[in-house]
Amino acid sequence: MTLAEFVAKYIGQRVEFDGMYEYQCVDLVQLYNKEVIGAPPLSGNAKDYAANTRLNHYEYQYNHWYYIPPKGSIGVWNEKVGDGFGHVAIVLEASLMKFRSLDQNWPTGAPVSEVEHTYTNVVGFLVPRQTDIITKYNALIDEIRQLATRYPKL
Numbered sequence: 810m811t812l813a814e815f816v817a818k819y820i821g822q823r824v825e826f827d828g829m830y831e832y833q834c835v836d837l838v839q840l841y842n843k844e845v846i847g848a849p850p851l852s853g854n855a856k857d858y859a860a861n862t863r864l865n866h867y868e869y870q871y872n873h874w875y876y877i878p879p880k881g882s883i884g885v886w887n888e889k890v891g892d893g894f895g896h897v898a899i900v901l902e903a904s905l906m907k908f909r910s911l912d913q914n915w916p917t918g919a920p921v922s923e924v925e926h927t928y929t930n931v932v933g934f935l936v937p938r939q940t941d942i943i944t945k946y947n948a949l950i951d952e953i954r955q956l957a958t959r960y961p962k963l
Contacts, residue, residue: 810844812881816901816911819921824913837913837921838883838897842866845881846937856895859885859932867935872928877903883935884910890930898924900934 810818819840823832826839835855842848848866851858859869867883870876878884878900886896891914898910901923912924 812841812845812899812901815841815845816923820911821920821922823920832914832918832920834891834897834912834914837911838899841883841899841911854894855886855891855897856888856893856932858883858895858897858935866938868938869933870936871933872931874928875905876934877905878908878934879903879936881937884908884926884931885933885935886930887932898926 819837824836824840825831826836826843833855835851835858838855838858839850842851846866848863851861851863853861870878870882880900880902882900884896884898884900888895890896896912896915898912898915900908900910902909907925907927909923909925911921913919913921915922915924
């Protein structure tokens with residue numbers, strides 16, 4: 810599944826991943842991690858994701874004033890937000906001063922939606938490794954080729 814397909818599938822909904830503490834920001838990110846990245850589950854509260862990277866699937870990038878996170882990265886907020894639990898969201902677009910992300914429970918209780926943020930209290934980003942993206946892209950191209958040979962008249 811691509812990021813665009815993921816956004817289209819879940820925008821406006823409330824999603825649940827683990828059956829605990831319904832409709833949290835981590836539920837959305839866990840679904841993204843599973844359905845788009847194809848990585849094993851992350852663990853901990855949102856603020857803990859900075860120290861809990863899946864090295865085969867993500868590279869952790871500290872938030873610096875000059876860093877612009879790539880689309881598809883997972884933003885990680887510190888304990889100053891989310892009642893001490895932090896926050897996580899999926900970057901859709903970014904510039905030096907702000908970024909737009911796919912969030913759930915921002916503000917509290919909100920369904921999956923696109924939100925504009927500044928970098929205040931963002932400690933860093935889990936950046937999907939390019940090899941995962943390239944592998945998924947190549948698999949998708951192979952699937953399309955197989956379908957094209959099965960259904961040449963489409």
